Amino acid sequence: MQAHNVRTLAGRDKHRHALRQYVIGFLASIVLTLAALWVGFAHGLPAGPLLLVLLLLAVLQIGVQLFLFMHITEGDGPPVHSLAIALAFLFTFVFVAGSLWAMSFHYMVA
């Protein structure tokens, strides 16, 4: 194995920074989940705004996973893989929102 020729990373500060990212990410994911539960069960909001707030919290939660945990911007060059992931998110949105939109016409075509 031509293994250990990789330079061990400079300085403790980098490691401490990386560890801090994980801890912040973990705390953020817990807080965001608790916020979603609180907003959901507080019964303070009408359905439309409630759904919007919950989806916003979910998007923030996914940002935590992608940027603080998955290191999506990192790599050995330009992070071209993040384009593939971004495209997959766009397709996901189009699939779900497009299906809902198309099926909202059922009373016209049924």
Add this chain to the structure above:
Amino acid sequence: MSTLTWEWPGVHAAPGETSGEVSIEYSQPSESLKIFGFWLFLATDMLLFACLFATYVLLHTHTAGGPTARTLFDVPGFVAETFILLTSSFTSGIATYEMRRQRAGSVALWLVITMLLGMAFVGLEAKEFVDYVQMGATMSRSAFLSAFFTLVGTHGSHVSLGICWMAAVLIQVLRQGIHPQTARKVFNVSIYWHFLDVVWVFIFTVVYLTGVVM
């Protein structure tokens, strides 16, 4: 190997920031290519879940006189599943962190913790499914339940597969230590695990929480 020398704004090589210094899992072209390939797999896997989500949001009101989301879902159960999976995503991140410090023993420990949390999650989900079936909420009861079991079950089978894969990576880390190949395997299984948490965030929000409160 890297002929690309310009820097994207706000983007830097991981985590050593100075150019020419990349973390161990990207240190060989063959390994970084496999990481790139795995990102592409995650993108396509997301499309599978996109189809299942689209099906669910269209069919979740089609309960055919059977149980509805509001009457069926057990709040403490899915909240526990959520916190267990969030914690396991964090612990698998710590495994990646220790991998970059080339500490094989710590990597193994955090992988084991992640797998145990994963097993707890799968166990809770299996219990949840059994409870539903015993209440008569079977997969064939209504379109809502078909879509529910397909979506959540596909995620659960991904987690189960992830546990098996993580066990295989764990064995290799224990036997061979951390070198560029095992580092790449730890990295890939870890981003797979985070990805499953991303999918679960949507299941938690779209299926469980809105199902119970709206």
